[in-house]
Amino acid sequence: MTDFVTIVQISIGAVLIQNFVLARFLGLCPFLGVSKKLSSATGMGMAVLFVMTIASMCIWWVDHAILIAMNEEFLRTIVFILIIASLVQLMELVMQKFTPALYESLGIYLPLAATNCAILGVVIINTGANPFTGNEFTFIEATVNGAAAGVGFLLALVLMAGLRERLELADIPKSMEGFPIAFITAGLMALAFLGFSGLSFFPGGH
Amino acid sequence: MAELLKLVLALTVVTALAGLAIGVTNKNLGGSIAAMELEIHQSAISSVFPKGVKIDEIAGSASGLPEKYWRASANGVIVGYAFDMVGRGYDAAPIKFMAGVAPDGRILGVTVLSHNETPGLGSRVNEIPSTKYIWYPVTETEQKARPWFTEQFEGLSALTNIAIEKSGEWHKLDDEARDGLRNKNAVTAITGSTITTAAFTNTITQKVKGYLDIISLQPAVAINTDAPGESAAPSDTAASVNTANSATGTATKAGVAKKSIGKEIR
Amino acid sequence: MLDIDKELKRGIITENPILILALGLCPSLAVSTSAHNGLGMGIAVMMVLAITNVIISIAQGWIPSKVRIPCYIVIIATFVTILQMFMKVYTPTLDRQLGIFIPLIAVNCIIMARAEAYASKNNPLRSFVDGIVMGLGFTLALVLLSVLREFLGNNKIFDLLVIPGFQPMTVFILAPGGFFIIAFVMALVNIIKSKKETKAKT
Numbered sequence: 263m264t265d266f267v268t269i270v271q272i273s274i275g276a277v278l279i280q281n282f283v284l285a286r287f288l289g290l291c292p293f294l295g296v297s298k299k300l301s302s303a304t305g306m307g308m309a310v311l312f313v314m315t316i317a318s319m320c321i322w323w324v325d326h327a328i329l330i331a332m333n334e335e336f337l338r339t340i341v342f343i344l345i346i347a348s349l350v351q352l353m354e355l356v357m358q359k360f361t362p363a364l365y366e367s368l369g370i371y372l373p374l375a376a377t378n379c380a381i382l383g384v385v386i387i388n389t390g391a392n393p394f395t396g397n398e399f400t401f402i403e404a405t406v407n408g409a410a411a412g413v414g415f416l417l418a419l420v421l422m423a424g425l426r427e428r429l430e431l432a433d434i435p436k437s438m439e440g441f442p443i444a445f446i447t448a449g450l451m452a453l454a455f456l457g458f459s460g461l462s463f464f465p466g467g468h
Numbered sequence: 469m470a471e472l473l474k475l476v477l478a479l480t481v482v483t484a485l486a487g488l489a490i491g492v493t494n495k496n497l498g499g500s501i502a503a504m505e506l507e508i509h510q511s512a513i514s515s516v517f518p519k520g521v522k523i524d525e526i527a528g529s530a531s532g533l534p535e536k537y538w539r540a541s542a543n544g545v546i547v548g549y550a551f552d553m554v555g556r557g558y559d560a561a562p563i564k565f566m567a568g569v570a571p572d573g574r575i576l577g578v579t580v581l582s583h584n585e586t587p588g589l590g591s592r593v594n595e596i597p598s599t600k601y602i603w604y605p606v607t608e609t610e611q612k613a614r615p616w617f618t619e620q621f622e623g624l625s626a627l628t629n630i631a632i633e634k635s636g637e638w639h640k641l642d643d644e645a646r647d648g649l650r651n652k653n654a655v656t657a658i659t660g661s662t663i664t665t666a667a668f669t670n671t672i673t674q675k676v677k678g679y680l681d682i683i684s685l686q687p688a689v690a691i692n693t694d695a696p697g698e699s700a701a702p703s704d705t706a707a708s709v710n711t712a713n714s715a716t717g718t719a720t721k722a723g724v725a726k727k728s729i730g731k732e733i734r
Numbered sequence: 735m736l737d738i739d740k741e742l743k744r745g746i747i748t749e750n751p752i753l754i755l756a757l758g759l760c761p762s763l764a765v766s767t768s769a770h771n772g773l774g775m776g777i778a779v780m781m782v783l784a785i786t787n788v789i790i791s792i793a794q795g796w797i798p799s800k801v802r803i804p805c806y807i808v809i810i811a812t813f814v815t816i817l818q819m820f821m822k823v824y825t826p827t828l829d830r831q832l833g834i835f836i837p838l839i840a841v842n843c844i845i846m847a848r849a850e851a852y853a854s855k856n857n858p859l860r861s862f863v864d865g866i867v868m869g870l871g872f873t874l875a876l877v878l879l880s881v882l883r884e885f886l887g888n889n890k891i892f893d894l895l896v897i898p899g900f901q902p903m904t905v906f907i908l909a910p911g912g913f914f915i916i917a918f919v920m921a922l923v924n925i926i927k928s929k930k931e932t933k934a935k936t
Contacts, residue, residue, distance in 0.1 A: 285909050287764035291843055294756070317562060336819065339837040340811040347807055379760050379841040386834050390584075392560045434923075441756055442921040444893065449913030450481050456910060475801045482797070482805045486812040493816045500823045509824070586767070589907055625918045660824060660904040 269406050270427045271394045276410035279459055282396030283382050283418040284452040294444055303418025303423030304408030304416075309371040313353065313379050317346050321385045322401050342385050350376040365449070380463075384422060421451060491563035508581065509566075513538050516550050516568025517578035523550075530680050540568070548576045549698070551679055555667030559586050561594070563667050565618075569676050578618040578668065590664035593617045597639035620646075620655045621668070626676035629670040632657050738863070745867025751844045752875035752916075753923050758844040761835045762876050762911040769892045772880030776830040778907065780869025782817055783845055786810050787853040787865035794854045806849045807840075812842040830935065842871060882915050883907060 276415065282288045289310070293387050296306040321342055328334055357365040388404040391397065397405065425447050434443050521540040528534050550568045557563040563583040566577060568576035585591045597616045600647040616639035624630055631654035638646065638656040649656065657665040751757045758779070765775045789809055797805045800927050818836045821829040829836065839845070848868055853861040885905035889900045905911045 287760050290759040338817045343811045379838045382841050437921045437924040442917040445913045445917035449910040452910040475798050477796050479801050482808050486808045489812050490815050494820050497819045631812050
């Protein structure tokens, strides 16, 4: 069922039109907390992308094989949170052992990713209906949605960090320093991303 | 080792207690949640029909028909049908609504069952027009406690395309402008939520005509009437449902192919 | 001793979760499109915060510190799930309006932060009071944001019209408006704070 068009639609939908940070307001804490420097923003974004993709895959299986099969959907929130938390721990150990270089660059951001609401957000969205087909997410669609949401997060975070590095040099009114100017910047970015909603990707759109 | 055991034990106890707490709550409330949803659904069915009609549930076994739909009749005459509809809104979640149509395709009523649209934008499908001001809470006109967005569908034809006007919202228009919209078979969009609006118009025009075509191709199904003596038909719903099932055959398939209805509504 | 006045001032003003500590930003921007939603979300968070604070404060004695974070996560997620079930039965409309952000209370940084920073070090009563005042601060900040957004974006407050003939600006309901409003409210807080500091010096 999953065809190429759906995959492209999901990707562009999650990266640009319904960007997790700028349109859905998910994952704002790391978005503001880790966007002061470009290098750390890239690291955090990559870690989230990584966790999101793997979590989407694992949780799709758990959801279908255990929770839906046993009609225990009401346990979703707690099960998903536990899976994400343990997955992050596990990935930390595996990375440390087998890819120390990657661990060096992403390691400190992984625990932060565990409590990132964007990750729980994407797996909860994956339990709903796919806006492009109207049916439930298939395994591939859920994986693509997770990865695309991660790319969207990475994109927003890197753009934000680039802007904030330049803002450091700007002359800002004292009361606007810190969070307020960061929010204004995010708002302007969100305004720009609003333009993508003109892409008539959503069926029944304009 | 003892240390590890302690950690495992602590986690196990916490998780077990958590599972117990959720399980108990679900056992006590799960039924209420289901009952609540059923009640919302039932009241939605009667809300899309005129008052005082008799409503039968019908199992649509033919391909192209929903699993079940509802038929309203008054004094032995079919007044309309109600269908479960799923439109695709702006966000990931679908918009579920109930659409009631007369046999000639005129829309009798639309009621939203559930949606997950942006609060303050698409979520205004359920907005009841307010004329109250916060400063002086005086009602200017007698308020009908009905959402304006779904009310504007009443009387439009589901058989042709329903246009979307972005000129202004329906509840702010005068009667003349509303008549003008009716003549054009058009609804007004919720400001900033054209996609949500289109989810309704598209789903209705795509599905309803096909359903009505299939239903009209079926041999007339006996209608139960409330008046005793008048009813020659089987008096219980189950029997009339059976009649409806057996009547669907080759005629239905032709109707489906012509309308190319791809997916059945869940 | 418990000083209620002081506690209230701490939760609502000096350590306001949204405006000063900048915690729990996701729900505060996402659901602040109407005052009803903001109030509903605020009360939901306050309830979870108070209950989990008490439970964690009671349980702190026998939870080994190495596994305390997973235990806290489980406890928080449990009460969020239970809350969601209650909301489905008693406030189904609100539950549908807030949608995905109800389960996301479980990963709201405020709750984890209070559990770790306060409840795990204080007695149940103090933790309960902390949950209530912090929840109150969160609710008030959320209602303030949503009243501003609902007024500018829809010309309404709690679904009541405000100014006759005022043409609302839809952008304030949309995502960018949320960012702008919180930016200006925070800037205002900064101004008030710096005014107070200069006053204190003189």
